[in-house]
Amino acid sequence: MTIGDQQLLKRMNRSVLLRLLRARPGLSRARLASESGLTKSTVSLLVRELLDEGWLSEAGTTVADGLGRPSTPLQINVGVRALMGVEIAVETVRLACVSLQGDVLHADTQALADSAPAGACAQVARMAAAAHGQLNALGLRLSSIGVCVPGAVDDCTGVVRFAPNLGWRNVSLLPALEEAFAAAGLPGVTVQLQNDADAAALGEYEFxxxxxxxxxxxxxxxxxxxxxxxxxxxxxxxxxxxxxxxxxxxxxxxxxxxxxxxxxxxxxxxxxxxxxxxxxxxxxxxxxxxxxxxxxxxxxxxxxxxxxxxxxxxxxxxxxxxxxxxxxxxxxxxxxxxxxxxxRYGELAPAVGAAALALHEYLRPLQPDARARRARAARDEYRIPSV
Known part of the structure; x- marks a missing residue:
């Protein structure tokens, strides 16, 4: 097995444990092994990694398992990582920071000051920088930023093909957002772009x-x-x-x-x-x-x-x-x-869904992630066709 295969297998196994604990908080290591089909030693190693990285936390008390032995319940750690999502709507910009379980930690809504792509990116970056300050004050680490727009998005290239109510067509929005976030001093986290209704559907699904x-x-x-x-x-x-x-x-x-x-x-x-x-x-x-x-x-x-x-x-x-x-x-x-x-999230639904984009991909390692799709699209663009 190659190193790449081993890394993919580890990602798959980690995602299995995370998805089990998101659906059923409180499972012990032994129950995770039983439910996942992984060996107890593999589960123990992966749980230790996930604890160290802040994905999981242990309950303060132990409970008896089915055989009467003491075990420690595990759960998703909502006190370390946070996700940020932004909706660029026709008249409004909405931002939401959420926990890994979908609890809204911070929200902000502003009128869209400038519907031109550059102006919209600058406003989103200002709002995101202010929200990042709020997360820092809460002692939380920003893991990703998702942005959604009311139009057709090519998620391989980050291009908004058309957003008629914004007057946008073939706008390379994702690179512009990444540049605006960097200029605003935000950390270099994963940034993703999606259609607003698609993002909202994902939020309802994941949370x-x-x-x-x-x-x-x-x-x-x-x-x-x-x-x-x-x-x-x-x-x-x-x-x-x-x-x-x-x-x-x-x-x-x-x-x-x-x-x-x-x-x-x-x-x-x-x-x-x-x-x-x-x-x-x-x-x-x-x-x-x-x-x-x-x-x-x-x-x-x-x-x-x-x-x-x-x-x-x-x-x-x-x-x-x-x-x-x-x-x-x-x-x-x-x-x-x-x-x-x-x-479930009312008018914040698209913003919360945008926050869920990176989490959704992280929990499904067999799907190529956003950066891999963009890299593949860039390679295809410059590939010389066979004759």
């Missing part, structure tokens, strides 16, 4: 507090409308990062004019700006919203559909009416509806 729902769909209804899909334990982003761009699926031919120039798009019915203009037509919007959720249900057969964004938090009747329509379709078909609920 579920129990067994994660898979598949899971997060529908974000803000100025724009988008969906994030977790499928088979990972984000489903599509070939070019454009999966889930449901805001411009056409629900009515020759319907109301959308910001994209077409008519009858989902955004034109229940995007937040559409609802502000057409408040008396909320019931009409809810009917179309229910149709969209019904179509997502039969397309992906998810265990859960989660709603978030300004349209849902500011118009609770809209979400409830849409949920009721899905349940009526389910009753008519004689099938159980998926779990239908509002985002």
């Amino acid at each position: 579920s507090g129990g067994e994660s729902a898979d598949p899971l769909i997060f529908v974000s209804c803000d100025v724009g409308v988008g969906a994030g899909v977790v499928l088979n334990d990972r984000l489903f982003t599509g070939a070019q990062g454009m999966a889930g761009e449901i805001g411009h699926t056409i629900l009515q031919i020759d319907g109301p004019l959308c910001s994209c120039g077409r008519r009858g798009c989902a955004e034109a019915f229940f995007g937040s700006r559409a609802l502000e203009r057409e408040a008396p037509g909320a019931a009409h919007a809810a009917a179309f919203f229910g149709v969209l959720l019904q179509n997502l249900w039969v397309t992906f057969d998810p265990r859960a559909i989660v709603l978030g964004g300004k349209s849902c938090t500011g118009h609770r009747g809209l979400a409830q009416a849409a949920f009721e329509m899905v349940e009526r379709h389910a009753d008519a078909a004689g099938m159980p509806a998926p779990d239908l609920r509002i985002a």
Whole structure:
């Protein structure tokens, strides 16, 4: 076995232990060995490493195991590492710092001062630097920063292919963010970029507090409308990062004019700006919203559909009416509806999800991480095609 193989095997085994303890805090070393199938000596070695690195902590008291022998419960250590996530929305920038278990430690919301990419990066870096100071005051170490935007993102290159409501197209945002963070004096941690709805879906999935729902769909209804899909334990982003761009699926031919120039798009019915203009037509919007959720249900057969964004938090009747329509379709078909609920973190859902990006990859070492994907994309760009 090569050194690379040994390192990958160790990462896989560490991730198994971390995922077990995230789902079931309090397991002992012996129980971890039994549940994971790893040898007791391997578990003991890996637990010691994870304790030293601040991933795990031991309970102050021992308990008896199933055979009456004393054992020490283990749990994820929420007192050493923290994750930071930022959402660049159309009108707002939201930041959240969370623990490894998803507890919000610090949050900040500001109006977006400049929608140009350079201005947005500078504002995000200032907010992140201030938040880093808050984490330092709490004695916490920043492990990663995730950023999400309302548009299609190529996570191999860090390019925002298009974010129509920000007026961005083919913006190389990730390198600009990394430069802005470095200039602001932030530590050189992993920085990742993702679509806002995709990030929010990941936050709901990773920080579920129990067994994660898979598949899971997060529908974000803000100025724009988008969906994030977790499928088979990972984000489903599509070939070019454009999966889930449901805001411009056409629900009515020759319907109301959308910001994209077409008519009858989902955004034109229940995007937040559409609802502000057409408040008396909320019931009409809810009917179309229910149709969209019904179509997502039969397309992906998810265990859960989660709603978030300004349209849902500011118009609770809209979400409830849409949920009721899905349940009526389910009753008519004689099938159980998926779990239908509002985002656990409210308007912070995309920012919290962005914070979860690096954690999600760390716990799944067989998936190439963000830096590896970018390096591979850079190699492919300069590869001479065969003839």
